[in-house]
Amino acid sequence: MSSSPHSVRFNDRVAAMQPSATLAMKSRAEERRRQGHPVVALSAGEPDFETPKPISDAGVQAIRNGFTNYTENPGTLELREAICSKLDRDNDLSYTPEQVVCSNGAKQSLALAIHALCDEGDEVLIPAPYWVSYPEMARFSGAEPVPVPTDVDNGYRLTPAALEKAITERTRLLILCTPSNPTGTVYSPDELAALADVLRDHDGIYVVSDEIYEYVLYDAEHRAFASLPDMKERTVTVNGFSKGFAMTGWRLGYMAAPGPIAEAAGKIQGQFTSAPSSITQKAGVAALEMDKEPVEEMVSAFRRRRDVVLERLRAIDGVQCPTPEGAFYAYPDVSAFFGATAPDGSTIEDGGDLCFYLLEEQDVALVPGPAFGEPDGLRLSYASSMEDLETGLDRIEAGLAALR
Structure with a gap:
């Protein structure tokens, strides 16, 4: 029955x-x-x-050229090399293609990073206000999300004192989003450096830095967290194409991370979705190479x-x-x-x-x-x-x- x-x-x-x-x-x-x-x-x-015309044209051309098969699981070498060039040019970060994993949107990249790094009983620090999916991703990995309150009077910024107070022996991950969804807050280089100073005293805590709004800036300077001294080996930088290039429906994001983390994330992706769309990847290359007007x-x-x-x-x-x-x-x-x-x-x-x-x-x-x-x-x-x-x-x- x-x-x-x-x-x-x-x-x-x-x-x-x-x-x-x-x-x-x-x-x-x-x-x-x-x-x-x-x-x-x-x-x-x-x-x-x-979506800007050079990007759309590249997608159309990919279809016309028959570039419609599966690609390598972490993304085409062409796209990962273009991302490495972008990170070097815009963020003063040096990565190899093997340290980059391209996914079906930055949202998937975030989930891969959290699942690769977190285990049952770990704690994930998340400054509040936060993007709605961060706590649910942490819970689904078996970890416990720990919101860290911020104050409207200082623009909803996580302070070093609040970070230090929130850290416990179970803390595994800090998620930062700058520019921020939902507040629009941008951490200055000095503010990020002060947070990094706290983390240096706590081995074993990694940072997932969500930088998807990097190009949407008004009155501030963007600084990649991984570019701070001693932070690259404990930071997963997540970015993508949806916000800065108006490519939300194309579904393309990426992470740049230390080799073992990128390898673990790629292994998870290989069992769940495999690579992002081949057509979208061609469009992504065009986005990174086009004039930014x-x-x-x-x-x-x-x-x-x-x-x-x-x-x-x-x-x-x-x-x-x-x-x-x-x-x-x-x-x-x-x-x-x-x-x-x-x-x-x-x-x-x-x-x-x-x-x-x-x-x-x-x-x-x-x-x-x-x-x-x-x-x-x-x-x-x-x-x-x-x-x-x-x-x-x-x-x-x-x-x-x-x-x-």
């Missing part, structure tokens, strides 16, 4: 895994759109620009939008918002509105309640702070048209003004 679908037994780690809050909000917003509501979505984590134009547009968003948010009484120095997100503190009563009589308890109130009552989609480990805030993406941003900000302002 066949069993009922309700009696299916799942892996405990899958059963405990939380769904992505960003994808959940996107689905909720799309459902309201299907119902006829004029939703403005300021929740997306992807550029609203087309389209990227610069995109970032200039993001800068203009950021300035509008900051001006509008800071004009709302009760909203506190640090200046995003990179990426395309703002993370305002909206805790002044907690405890307020909505027009329907419900109480706003945290950023999650506030986001769903704004979606249901004002048709503007944001991502709630609890998903990022910082419930006092919410994430607003300005990877949207200026028209949508102005409309969305009008609705946010009206929604907040209606709270009592």
Whole structure:
């Protein structure tokens, strides 16, 4: 007799895994759109620009040339050599192709690094606010995610004192994201050096440095964590093509790591997915070799939008918002509105309640702070048209003004 679908037994780690809050909000917003509501979505984590033509042309040419078979598991030698050249040129980092693993997006690269390095009982330090997938990746590896609180007053930066306090004998990994999703924070070279000073006193702790927003910078300098003295041998640098080159759907990311870590990550990938798309890899080579003018134009547009968003948010009484120095997100503190009563009589308890109130009552989609480990805030993406941003900000302002 066949069993009922309700009696299916799942892996405990899958059963405990939380769904992505960003994808959940996107689905909720799309459902309201299907119902006829004029939703403005300021929740997306992807550029609203087309992939630059040289990249698309390279993908098309790959198809026409019949470059459609499997490639080497860690990626083609051509692409890995191009990545090594990029790391040397942009980040003052010297790697060989054997130390680079190309994957189906930087998200997969992160998961590979965490699973290669972490075991049951290990602890993974994650500064909060954090990208929603970091804790779930850690849990699925058997490790325990340990959020490390940061402060809105210093731009949500992890301090050396907070890092030192969080380290235990079980600490295995620190995940850093700069420029940051969800806050737009960029750590200066001096700030990264101060964190490295702490880690030098603790052998056996590795760093996964998520640098996917490297090219989306406004008022700051990007410094690769692995380029700091003594840090290369204990750092996995993760990057990719989705954000800086508007290639989200192409699915291409990579890691650069010490040889044994790259080898272990490649072994995992070989059993789960094998190499990324051959076509996408050709497009990736073109991205690294093309003139960066389209990227610069995109970032200039993001800068203009950021300035509008900051001006509008800071004009709302009760909203506190640090200046995003990179990426395309703002993370305002909206805790002044907690405890307020909505027009329907419900109480706003945290950023999650506030986001769903704004979606249901004002048709503007944001991502709630609890998903990022910082419930006092919410994430607003300005990877949207200026028209949508102005409309969305009008609705946010009206929604907040209606709270009592």
